[in-house]
Amino acid sequence: MKHKFKKEGGDKAPKVSTAALPDIVFMLLFFFMTAATPKKDNAEAYVTVKTPNATELSEIKNQLIVGNAYIGIPKAPIKGSNAPVLCLNDKVYTRSQAKEAIKTFVAETRKKIGFKDAGKMEVDLRVDESVDLGFVNEVKELLSAQKVRTVYYKAVQGSIDRNIR
């Protein structure tokens, strides 16, 4: 009889074993390590870049030899102007500053890549769809002057109809 009443508080539910928790954590760790590519910079804090659509995209195979360049609308107006700016290594440059900026950018990126592959440097160019081609051409020319040969126009996989509406 006594037993019957005691049951309420007496028999505790068994503790859930946490032995597998580390496994789960490691699993997640591994998963994110493989799935995510490390971020090169924090450009989205400075410029808005919405790339146009394209269908003929090629993979950027070797991320180690790639430098990221952004042409977009500044988040905070520069000298009261919202004209497109260039963003390299988390620094914002106006169009008139582009020449010096690209020179340093290419030199710094080459240094990061290392001596062996410095000459193979490629640029991942992310341009906002509202930008005029003149600025893009200027950047391309400046990159060419620094002997960069391969450029990827970053684009969203999708029909070009969105670009030309």
Add this chain to the structure above:
Amino acid sequence: MAKKELPEVNASSMADIAFLLLTFFLVATSINVDKGVRTTLPPEKDPNRVPSEVKMRNVFTIRVESNGGLLVEDEIFMDKNQIPELREMVKKFVINNGDGTCKECYYTNEEGATIQGERKANLSEEPSQAVVLLQNKNTTPYRVYLSVFNEIKAAYAELRDDVAQRKYGRPYKDLPDGYSKNGKKYTEEDDKKKEVRMIFKEVIVEAEPIQ
């Protein structure tokens, strides 16, 4: 009655489940790859270099105006919403087969019809001679330019896919690239990608932007 204790849950198989999930995710997800429209920049201007001579018929000129309108081959005006039509035009230009020596100058279009090179007098003589000249204005919107560039690339990609399909029965991207399985030894003979790429060599020249 003896005191009854509930047995502890056996957690040793939890690790197995964890590993199973890990392997599943490893297999099921691909590493996030960055993609972009690839282009090669021309070398820096050299005033001493003599420009190579190209016959007018081998050049397909596309001029993109600042409102996004196009002028193709100096005679056809196109609105920007007609840009997708460029793809067929470029394909026809490349496989024109003006001198009659090209054996691969045909393709199957979307409706399944075979399009032969028409041997027109104002289009290219031979695919390897064909050059697409893209002329822009500095005020051309970037998104229009990229669309045009994309269509030119798409035209070549489709021609290559077509050749790959009829010669080797698979799309261009699945052709062997000449490297053996361990990725060390390269034999040119096995580089079917290059072979197909050389049939339709993509030459896109960007002219100095007009003001």
